[in-house]
Amino acid sequence: MTKVYEALADAFVAEGTTHIFGMMGDANMHWMTAMAERGTTLYEARHEGSGLAMADGWARSTGKPGIASTTSGPGVTQLATSLVCASRAGTPLVVFCGEVALGDLGAVQYLDQAKFADGVEAGFVHVNSAARAQEAVQRAFFIARTESRPVIVSAPNDVQLADWDGPETYVPSTELIDTAPTRPTPERIQQASQIIAESDRVVVLLGRGARNANAGEQILELQRRTKGLLATTLQTNNWLREETPYYAGISGLYGTAAAHELLPDADCVIAIGASLNHFTTEHGYLYPDARFVQIDIADQVVTGTGQPVDCYLRGHAEQALDGLLDILGESTSEGYHTTEVRELLSDADTINEDFVSEEGLLDPREVILSLDEKIPADIPLVTGSGHQTDFGTMLFTRTREIVSNYGLFGAIGQAPMLTMGWSAGQGNRPTLVIEGDASFIMHLAEFDTACRYGWPVLVIVLDDEALGAEYHKSGAHGLKPELAAIPAPDLGAAAVALGGRGAMIRTIDELERAVDEYVADPAPTVLDVRITREVLSIPYRRLLRAEDV
Template identity: 70%
Template sequence: MKVYEAMAEAFVAEGATTVYGMMGDANMHWMNAMAERGVELLEARHEGSGLAMADGWARGAGKVGVATTTSGPGVTQLATSLVCASRARTPMVLFCGESARGDLTATQYLDQQKFAEGVECEFVHVLTATKAQDAVRRAFWLARTKSRPVMVSAPFDVQLEEFDGAPFYLTSTELVDAAPRIPDPARIREAAAIIEESKRVVVLIGRGARTADAGDQVVELAELTRALVATTLQVKNWLRDRTPYYAGISGLYGTQAAHELLQEADCVIAVGASLNQFTTEHGYLYPAARMIQLDHADQVVTGTGQPVDCYVRGDARASLDRLLEVLRNNPTRSEGFHDEDIAARLREADTLRESFHREEGRLDPREVVLALDELMPQELPLVLGSGHQVDFGTMLFTRPREIVSNYGMFGAIGQAPLITMGWSLGRGRQPTVVIEGDASFIMHLAEFDTAVRYGWPVLIVVMNDEALGAEFHKSAAHGLRPELSAIPSPDLGAIALAMGGSGATVRTMADLQQAVGRYLANPGPTVIDVRISREVLSVPYRRLHFAEDV
């Protein structure tokens, strides 16, 4: 058995069923071996796109994603997608071919270890035939324990050697302790004491709480402490329908009512949330609150530059269960945030009170988002991209559907449609919608062919202002020439049809309703090119650039 075959067997043993990427000289033997073992190979049009799809697959499936590329230029093409996956803490293993050992004059030679370090990727080198399967096991162990991408760099000459390693393969899962991390009882008591002394509590939930499926515990905690429930951007709308005291996003994208109420908090219980500068709005939102943080990661300072008052290290559900055991035995507390006036303020917080902008041939992006929220069934997952246009969706989508936000993951445009393609397949070809801008979508337009080729049921709604929207509005705010960021756009609906998918270009609300209806009736690769006005500025930009309190 050759090394590339032994490595393929190790990948399969680790659970690899789907591989995204592109074939080249230095990975084609391994890809053939994977195909012979029943693994699905999905060829993208760009190496970085394939990796972003694997990122989405891993997020959707809740498993380690797998991608591949050839040596040298194939590896460098991964750069942006690798940083995005690392910032998103996505567990992935990448099989990357490499030039023959010691051949520094090879056309595709690259110091792939230095490259991996520069793009925040773990690195495992396959330097001998004997240790080839050990390298695969270590890569999957790192991906599972550190929750980040890992590059397995395999020189081409080593791949073609005879494998002379161990006769059996021990998977990384047998080396990972999956038992829940139990919190320190003293820390639980300390947290409970702080809560008992508090009058205005906020339970702030992040991705860790949702991943742990701790919704019931969060709702009970909020009821016991008479707390508001706020979220990080990554779990927007989660539990919205479970409590009348749902304050929504904590941070720049929060409502005016949320900003006012969160500043009154004297205690924050953060569950699976990092308390970074975006969530705390650099300390603006919780100026007088004591902070309790429940998380399994190592403790770090918050976005205010200070440590929390009480750090409880443990899995979210285990920590909440033990905290609730203590709190249930305590007397009833003060009313806290739970009164009808506050509930009414929160119910009205998302209501848009401004008139829609009217412009011939272009729609108000706020009206588009509100209509999409109603038109799309609640079970349809939503992926939000980057750029100015996504601000509207981030604030105005309010139905409690599953949302994947790519915002803040390195600030890279163009990734969200690729993540959506992988997410859909990771969820068993579940129809999924992504909201993205025109510059972002066109950046990886070739990958719509990939979606068509494999028949992925993704709906790409392009909020098309024919500009680099963020730069357009920032230029205007800084007294620069916004027209320099305006880029004419082709008819993206027609292009989607020409590529074999479905498509429509929308200039009226009736057009939008019909286009969404056609997709829902027969989900398949679809682009809806929605022409939106540049005259409407999002709430976050109004706050940042014009100091408007909206």
């Protein structure tokens, strides 16, 4: 007789599950065993939250729902930070969580898992009867796919072990979802075209949805006709940079001084696959006089300006851009396409300040410039959170795939696991992550996971032996920065002890030799790059010192 946990496993397989990240416990071990028997690859992490973050990275790299699993109670609570991060990132995940026996409120590992899910912004589906167990899986995958968010499937242990008496045929959620491209209405396209035609200074703003749609050629044609600038969100930084001299880069706090000079003059912003959140618009201050045309498949939302956009085109980028280009003529104004703008943008990323020289410590700006030159552009980049991430976010300029974890909950420590999941999702593809020392040490044990599975991740630790953000913020607020300084062990040696490669780096020559070794033979590697605390990032100089840089 088939058991419910086997029927649940059959449903997950029918939904396309091939890889699972997490930890086994007594409340999910039957299901995980059944999944393994059905050919699914199981990745055992050292921490449940880490496993979920790996599933997050896997989902971002494959475009499919990531799958994670944990046991009941404390296994579930360990997921909290990673679930909120995934929710804020809009990552589709399905998390199989074991649960104590149905109604056993006195069990040691009892937790109201529905309340927990609500608190961490995750969907929740309860397997509360044997007959409807597969229906719960179908509903969870449907929510994850259509709402692009994490969903917990909570399965009580006694229900899992019951006999399965449900329907013989399972209908996967993919058969319930209409995937036909959405086209904006002709009236909306006409309205958008009129706004654009009436504008002289157009910014074409690219988000992750634009890049995922592979709409680069249409975007470049739109920019050419409008005589506009290209700007990006953090998630699409450097995309199409090499295709136009009118590339302004990141829109927001991380933008260059040139971008901050040019973008406020815009009278029209065409946002493609970008949410226009407050990071991108600087709460509206970056585009004070612009009208907004937004192209997206999501429901329209209030933007970071605090207002709805002037024209919303709900639809896939390709169809919306085709409609616009069919009726949009070429601007008779020179717009942003002037010699002065071109010259201003040509050296917008140039550092015109001397690097800081400190014995045995490197300037983080010099480190990033060296990495950008030495690491091939086909190696993806993941950036973390905290002060150190500012340097990588602003100074990498080669076009490469990027995952930015900034602003998705402000949680440090997530980026290395996202990187591991990304690498696994791409068939063990070499992948680069820039992280801080406090962040990396938080989940140091997961480097063992990378080594066990052979994920060829290159972890660059910008190590200032401090909680960098708090160190600089404390100084700005007249507090004691030294309280945020924490000595760090040799993380390169720790990486070697865990089964990978590693080195402590104190000179650019050492850095370049280590990077060359990795590129020649990618393997799990940690480079503990010791950096000075004397360099404050441009975003922090703007926020803490009100510098115009």
